[in-house]
Amino acid sequence: MALLVLKFGGTSVADIDRIRNVAAHVKREVDDGHACAVVVSAMAGQTNQLVAWVEQAWGFKERQKKNGGEASAQYDGREYDAVVSSGEQVTSGLLALVLQSLGMRARSWQGWQIPLHTDTAHRAARITGLAVDELRARMTEGEVAVIAGFQGIAPGNRISTLGRGGSDTSAVALAAALGAERCDIYTDVDGVYTTDPRVVPKAHRLDRISYEEMLEMASQGAKVLQTRSVELAMQRGVRVLVRSSFDPPDLGGKKHAEPGGGLGTLVCHEDEIVEQNVVSGIAYARDEAKVTLLKIADKPGVAAQVFCPLAEANINVDMIVQNVSEDGRYTDLTFTVQSADLDRALEVLRKAKDQIGYLDLRGSTDIAKVSAIGVGMRSHAGVAAQMFSALAEKGINIEAISTSEIKISVLIDAAYAELAVRTLHSLFGLDSR
Amino acid sequence: MALLVLKFGGTSVADIDRIRNVAAHVKREVDDGHACAVVVSAMAGQTNQLVAWVEQAWGFKERQKKNGGEASAQYDGREYDAVVSSGEQVTSGLLALVLQSLGMRARSWQGWQIPLHTDTAHRAARITGLAVDELRARMTEGEVAVIAGFQGIAPGNRISTLGRGGSDTSAVALAAALGAERCDIYTDVDGVYTTDPRVVPKAHRLDRISYEEMLEMASQGAKVLQTRSVELAMQRGVRVLVRSSFDPPDLGGKKHAEPGGGLGTLVCHEDEIVEQNVVSGIAYARDEAKVTLLKIADKPGVAAQVFCPLAEANINVDMIVQNVSEDGRYTDLTFTVQSADLDRALEVLRKAKDQIGYLDLRGSTDIAKVSAIGVGMRSHAGVAAQMFSALAEKGINIEAISTSEIKISVLIDAAYAELAVRTLHSLFGLDSR
Numbered sequence: 001m002a003l004l005v006l007k008f009g010g011t012s013v014a015d016i017d018r019i020r021n022v023a024a025h026v027k028r029e030v031d032d033g034h035a036c037a038v039v040v041s042a043m044a045g046q047t048n049q050l051v052a053w054v055e056q057a058w059g060f061k062e063r064q065k066k067n068g069g070e071a072s073a074q075y076d077g078r079e080y081d082a083v084v085s086s087g088e089q090v091t092s093g094l095l096a097l098v099l100q101s102l103g104m105r106a107r108s109w110q111g112w113q114i115p116l117h118t119d120t121a122h123r124a125a126r127i128t129g130l131a132v133d134e135l136r137a138r139m140t141e142g143e144v145a146v147i148a149g150f151q152g153i154a155p156g157n158r159i160s161t162l163g164r165g166g167s168d169t170s171a172v173a174l175a176a177a178l179g180a181e182r183c184d185i186y187t188d189v190d191g192v193y194t195t196d197p198r199v200v201p202k203a204h205r206l207d208r209i210s211y212e213e214m215l216e217m218a219s220q221g222a223k224v225l226q227t228r229s230v231e232l233a234m235q236r237g238v239r240v241l242v243r244s245s246f247d248p249p250d251l252g253g254k255k256h257a258e259p260g261g262g263l264g265t266l267v268c269h270e271d272e273i274v275e276q277n278v279v280s281g282i283a284y285a286r287d288e289a290k291v292t293l294l295k296i297a298d299k300p301g302v303a304a305q306v307f308c309p310l311a312e313a314n315i316n317v318d319m320i321v322q323n324v325s326e327d328g329r330y331t332d333l334t335f336t337v338q339s340a341d342l343d344r345a346l347e348v349l350r351k352a353k354d355q356i357g358y359l360d361l362r363g364s365t366d367i368a369k370v371s372a373i374g375v376g377m378r379s380h381a382g383v384a385a386q387m388f389s390a391l392a393e394k395g396i397n398i399e400a401i402s403t404s405e406i407k408i409s410v411l412i413d414a415a416y417a418e419l420a421v422r423t424l425h426s427l428f429g430l431d432s433r
Numbered sequence: 434m435a436l437l438v439l440k441f442g443g444t445s446v447a448d449i450d451r452i453r454n455v456a457a458h459v460k461r462e463v464d465d466g467h468a469c470a471v472v473v474s475a476m477a478g479q480t481n482q483l484v485a486w487v488e489q490a491w492g493f494k495e496r497q498k499k500n501g502g503e504a505s506a507q508y509d510g511r512e513y514d515a516v517v518s519s520g521e522q523v524t525s526g527l528l529a530l531v532l533q534s535l536g537m538r539a540r541s542w543q544g545w546q547i548p549l550h551t552d553t554a555h556r557a558a559r560i561t562g563l564a565v566d567e568l569r570a571r572m573t574e575g576e577v578a579v580i581a582g583f584q585g586i587a588p589g590n591r592i593s594t595l596g597r598g599g600s601d602t603s604a605v606a607l608a609a610a611l612g613a614e615r616c617d618i619y620t621d622v623d624g625v626y627t628t629d630p631r632v633v634p635k636a637h638r639l640d641r642i643s644y645e646e647m648l649e650m651a652s653q654g655a656k657v658l659q660t661r662s663v664e665l666a667m668q669r670g671v672r673v674l675v676r677s678s679f680d681p682p683d684l685g686g687k688k689h690a691e692p693g694g695g696l697g698t699l700v701c702h703e704d705e706i707v708e709q710n711v712v713s714g715i716a717y718a719r720d721e722a723k724v725t726l727l728k729i730a731d732k733p734g735v736a737a738q739v740f741c742p743l744a745e746a747n748i749n750v751d752m753i754v755q756n757v758s759e760d761g762r763y764t765d766l767t768f769t770v771q772s773a774d775l776d777r778a779l780e781v782l783r784k785a786k787d788q789i790g791y792l793d794l795r796g797s798t799d800i801a802k803v804s805a806i807g808v809g810m811r812s813h814a815g816v817a818a819q820m821f822s823a824l825a826e827k828g829i830n831i832e833a834i835s836t837s838e839i840k841i842s843v844l845i846d847a848a849y850a851e852l853a854v855r856t857l858h859s860l861f862g863l864d865s866r
Contacts, residue, residue, distance in 0.1 A: 016489040050523065056449040057530040075530055082541050083526035086519035090483065093516035097490040100509055108515050112545065113590055157546055 002181035003139065004034045007149065007171035010044035011188045012245035013091050016098075023098040024249030025186065026144060030104055035139040037178065039149040039171040040095055042087025050084045077122025081151070081161045085111070088148035088167070096146045106144040109135070111151035112159065116170065118152035124163035125154060127170075130177040139178075147174065165226030172229045176236035183233070183240045184264075185225060190244035191265035192217065192224055194430040195282040199418050203425065204432035206280060207262075210270035213280050216373040216407045225267070233267060240267040270375050278376035278383060279428035284421050285369045286414060288318060289342040290399070293333045293349070295359035298325040305356045306333060306349070313348045315341045319369070319411055321400040330359075334400060336411065339365050367399065368417035371409040372424055384408050390427045396420055435614035436572065437467045440582065440604035443477035444621045445678035446524050449531075456531040457682030458619065459577060463537055468572040470611065472582040472604040473528055475520025483517045510555025514584070514594045518544070521581035521600070529579045539577040542568070544584035545592065549603065551585035557596035558587060560603075563610040572611075580607065598659030605662045609669035616666070616673045617697075618658060623677035624698035625650065625657055627863040628715040632851050636858065637865035639713060640695075643703035646713050649806040649840045658700070666700060673700040703808050711809035711816060712861035715854050718802045719847060721751060722775040723832070726766045726782070728792035731758040738789045739766060739782070746781050748774045752802070752844055754833040763792075767833060769844060772798050800832065801850035804842040805857055817841050823860045829853055 006029065008022045022038070029036050042050075055061070058075040092108035099106035111118075114135065118125035135145050149167025154160035162169050168185060175183035191205040192214065209217070211234035218227045224242055233240050243264030251263065270276070296302055303322070310317060318336045325331040337345045346363050349356070377383050384401075387408055391398060396419065400411035412420055425431060439462065441455050455471070462469050475483075488494070491508040525541035532539035544551075547568065551558035568578050582600025587593035595602050601618060608616035624638040625647065642650070644667035651660045657675055666673050676697030684696065703709070729735055736755070743750060751769045758764040770778045779796050782789070810816050817834075820841055824831060829852065833844035845853055858864060 016486060019490065053449060053523070053527055054530060057452065057527040058534050076533055076540075079526040079529045079533070079541055082529075082543070083523050086522045089519045089522070090486070090516050093512040093514075094486055094490040096512045096515075097487060097508055100512070101491050107509075108512055110515070110592075159543075 001033045001035060001140075003037075003136070003178050004029055005037045005039065005171050005175040005178065005180045005183040006186060007039040007167060007183065008041065008186045008245055009167065009188070010041045010047070012186050013040055013042075013095070014044040016094070018245075019091070019095055019098050021249065022095060022186070022245060023102055025245065026099060027102055027104065028249055028251070030142075030144065035142070037135065037139060037145040037147055037174055037180070038095065039147045039167055039174060040088060040091040041149050041167040043091055046087040046090070047084060050087055051080075054080050054083050078154075078158045078160075081122050081125075081159045085148070085151040085159050085161050088150050092146045092148040096144075099144055099146070104144055105142055106146055107138075108146045108148065110148050112153040112157075114147070116152040116173070118154050118160040118162070120154045120156070120160070122154065122158070122160050125152060125160035127152060127162070127173050130173055132174070132177045136178055163226075163228075165229070168226040168229035169232060172233045172236070172238050172240065175238045175240075176232065180238070183238050185240055185242050186245035187224060187242060188244065188246065189224060189242075190247065190263075191242050192267070192281070194280065195421055195425050196284070199284075199421050200282075200425045200431075202431040204430070206265050208266045208268060208273045209280055210273060210375050211267060212270065212406055213373050213375055214267045216371065216404070217281055217283050230267065237269065239272075241265070242267065276376045277374055277429070278380045279372045279374035279424075279430065280376075281373050282421050282424045282428070282430065283371045283373060284417055286417065287339045288336045288367060288369055288411075289339045289345075289363060289365045290334060290336050290367045290411065291342070291345055291349070292362045292364075293356070293358040293360075294362070295330045296333055297357055298329060298331040302356065303333070305352070309348050309352045310337075310345060313344060315345050315348070319400045319402045319409065336367070336369070336400070366414045367411055368414045368420075369409050369411050370417060370420045370424065371407055372428060373407045374428075375406050377406050377408070386427065387424060390423050391420060394419055394423055396423075434466045434468060434573075436470075436569070436611050437462055438470045438472065438604050438608040438611065438613045438616045439619060440472040440600060440617065441474065441619045441678055442600065442621070443474045443480070445619050446473055446475075446528070447477040449527070451678075452524070452528055452531050454682065455528060455619070455678060456535055458678065459532060460535055460537065461682055461684070463575075463577065468575070470568065470572060470578040470580055470607055470613070471528065472580045472600055472607060473521060473524040474582050474600040476524055479520040479523070480517060483520055484513075487513050487516050511587075511591045511593075514555050514558075514592045518581070518584040518592050518594050521583050525579045525581040529577075532577055532579070537577055538575055539579055540571075541579045541581065543581050545586040545590075547580070549585040549606070551587050551593040551595070553587045553589070553593070555587065555591070555593050558585060558593035560585060560595070560606050563606055565607070565610045569611055596659075596661075598662070601659040601662035602665060605666045605669070605671050605673065608671045608673075609665065613671070616671050618673055618675050619678035620657060620675060621677065621679065622657065622675075623680065623696075624675050625700070625714070627713065628854055628858050629717070632717075632854050633715075633858045633864075635864040637863070639698050641699045641701060641706045642713055643706060643808050644700060645703070645839055646806050646808055647700045649804065649837070650714055650716050663700065670702065672705075674698070675700065709809045710807055710862065711813045712805045712807035712857075712863065713809075714806050715857045715861070715863065716804045716806060717850055717854050719850065720772045721769040721800060721802055721844075722772045722778075722796060722798040723767060723769055723800045723844065724775070724778055724782070725795045725797075726789070726791045726793075727795070728763045729766055730790055731762055731764040735789065736766070738785065742781050742785045743770075743778060746777060748778050748781070752833045752835045752842070769800070769802070769833070799847045800844055801847045801853075802842050802844050803850060803853045803857065804840055805861060806840045807861075808839050810839050810841075819860065820857060823856050824853060827852055827856055829856075
């Protein structure tokens with residue numbers, strides 16, 4: 001017998017039929033003798049409805065209009081959390097009922113019942129503690145624990161939520177606290193792919209991926225797992241299996257969904273990955289925008305004058321390139337921000353024009369960021385050079401570069417994004433054979 | 434300053450605009466310097482949706498079909514309560530947000546946060562205790578307490594609910610515990626009427642009605658207040674004002690909604706009612722059905738043989754009439770049950786035919802129960818006689834009679850229900866002048 005945590009997202013519990021399908025997956029594990037905790041999200045669409053009501057209640061649009069487009073989301077996060085957490089509450093009770101109807105013992109657990117303690121950062125709270133003694137005792141006695149994901153209880157006895165995608169984090173935290181054998185994240189895809197299969201039909205599912213690579217994949221736009229849940233899994237050594245809830249519950253005759261057995265992608269420590277590629281995946285993101293400041297003074301302190309007001313406005317800057325100054329006096333500065341922040345970023349820089357001192361300011365969203373990711377890079381020189389040459393051969397101009405130990409990202413014209421992804425996917429031997 | 438409890442039902446909080454209207458009513462009371470607790474139901478339609486999901490999850494219809502029409506609702510009440518209570522949770526958070534958006538201090542309270550303790554009779558739990566110290570302290574400091582009605586917390590730390598219409602009971606219990614000046618029940622009608630205005634256009638709103646009369650009105654089909662809430666109000670001496678949430682929040686210029694001031698109906702102790710009518714209202718119900726057993730033995734013990742199996746099947750019997758035996762050996766027995774229970778009642782009696790011994794069994798739903806209600810009856814003789822004569826004059830045959838200290842009910846052919854109600858309404862001087 002093993003302790004397992006199973007997590008099902010919104011599309012996997014979208015209606016009662018889908019919840020029945022979830023129950024069939026749970027039944028398979030129970031019949032195999034495993035003690036199960038099941039973490040559920042809200043039924044697809046419910047969270048959006050609840051958030052829309054909250055914004056209507058607060059008069060969000062009216063305030064936005066009044067403040068000239070500036071979003072004033074200063075409503076009470078505690079009330080937001082009370083409203084929005086109800087979605088997971090509903091699913092947890094419904095799944096417990098379906099499990100019971102199939103003859104299993106089951107009960108639902110809300111965040112405050114476990115309790116799963118968080119800090120008071122409502123709407124994006126962090127887990128501070130998790131009591132699992134009673135849960136574990138009941139689970140080992142054969143009762144399935146159905147846990148409302150995404151929610152916890154904050155000091156002051158108020159309901160808190162962990163932010164969008166927070167159910168992944170609930171599941172990983174629970175698996176860590178329980179010392180679970182594995183945390184299975186059931187989703188609407190059957191694993192993590194070498195790249196987006198819609199762009200590269202030859203993309204293939206990875207049997208295993210390291211935490212570090214998964215983190216880079218996630219933050220690069222492969223939206224399978226919430227980034228925080230991967231960080232937590234890495235910290236606590238939780239083995240996470242990303243798999244599909246759309247697989248037949250009997251697994252097409254396969255008895256187990258053991259990692260490497262051909263089902264899902266195991267996110268694990270790199271030591272567990274025997275056959276390592278230099279590059280494991282190609283990620284791309286189109287939601288960044290480029291800002292260029294022309295002819296700013298090339299002297300100490302000017303970068304701070306640009307980036308401090310942006311930080312104060314809570315705008316995250318990603319890639320930064322400063323050209324070599326030709327005359328030693330002026331230079332151009334380019335950086336990227338999230339597309340959603342572009343207008344605000346330009347506004348902030350326009351207001352600070354006199355302090356910074358620049359000739360012109362330009363913004364553009366016609367860019368894409370393409371990244372090659374792999375822990376094997378650490379021990380392989382020349383990956384960047386290979387990558388730049390291959391792109392150059394296709395006539396793709398690189399506007400900016402950023403690198404980490406296990407990642408090389410380039411900023412290119414958005415029109416070439418798919419071509420670049422396909423080129424790199426082939427280059428690093430990822431096309432399925 | 435007074436402590437007030439305001440309760441708003443599902444149609445009063447049906448969408449965000451309606452919730453804004455509720456907030457305007459609350460603001461009026463806050464501006465008048467009152468400390469307010471507001472109890473809310475789920476948005477209209479939400480509870481039905483949640484119950485439908487629960488029944489689907491449990492496979493209710495499939496089980497019903499399998500068991501030959503017998504409804505097997507043996508699902509886990511604790512999970513039902515976890516799911517269904519979420520409706521009130523949502524409304525409480527939304528109203529708190531709207532109140533905050535209007536500049537008021539407000540917070541939502543779930544049953545488990547107050548806590549409002551109940552027994553473990555999930556789906557229809559009874560309140561066993563209610564802690565109001567923190568609530569009262571915050572209310573007197575000017576914070577509006579927005580309370581999710583209908584729900585509490587049962588031993589074992591599980592969410593419980595109080596049964597349909599339970600938010601009325603939440604509100605009255607809270608008013609009792611707080612020692613509130615008044616409990617205002619805002620609904621979609623502007624008070625309690627002498628009878629159903631759709632049947633008798635001359636029906637008028639009562640300024641005041643006694644608890645006892647209201648109990649009879651409620652159980653007779655005037656569905657304004659949950660019966661349990663009236664019982665509780667009577668026990669604890671809570672003055673309940675039934676009023677309309679559709680009234681303009683500024684009350685059309687009237688400063689206060691004081692009882693007797695022309696707004697709503699105050700449900701109170703009869704001592705508070707100065708001008709008492711002999712009859713205060715005429716109620717009618719069409720949801721009863723008549724069962725007749727022909728030619729049963731006229732001997733001791735036969736009634737027990739009829740009613741014991743019905744009681745075992747959880748079928749409530751209301752009126753009972755046994756004809757005088759003509760030959761001393763056989764008689765006919767007639768009684769009423771809820772229409773919804775008729776088929777089950779007939780089935781039970783068919784199965785028990787050999788033990789009971791009867792010639793024939795008949796069931797009919799073409800009946801109506803019409804009642805005259807008034808505390809004044811206690812001191813007035815001849816009310817029944819007046820009532821029977823008036824009905825006889827109209828050619829209405831009385832099939833059965835039941836009486837209490839303050840009520841006379843007759844069972845008649847359903848076709849004459851409206852005529853009977855109008856006749857009695859005039860007879861007892863209730864037509865509006």
